[in-house]
Amino acid sequence: MRIDRIKFTVLLTTKDLTLSNLATMSGVSRTTLSSIKQGKRCSVETAKKIAKALNVDVTEILED
Numbered sequence: 001m002r003i004d005r006i007k008f009t010v011l012l013t014t015k016d017l018t019l020s021n022l023a024t025m026s027g028v029s030r031t032t033l034s035s036i037k038q039g040k041r042c043s044v045e046t047a048k049k050i051a052k053a054l055n056v057d058v059t060e061i062l063e064d
Contacts, residue, residue: 004063026053
């Protein structure tokens with residue numbers, strides 16, 4: 001599963017979050033979040049944790 005890099009970056013900026021903030025909120029390591037931001041794949045569970053922390057539906061952050 002791949003999170004859309006642009007959508008991810010826009011959400012972080014809009015919500016004024018750093019990767020460290022999101023790591024704390026989501027329980028996903030900063031290293032993993034950084035990899036995702038660079039376009040790496042992640043598990044469904046990780047995507048769900050990130051979406052929940054960003055307060056969006058997981059489908060909103062996935063690549064089309």
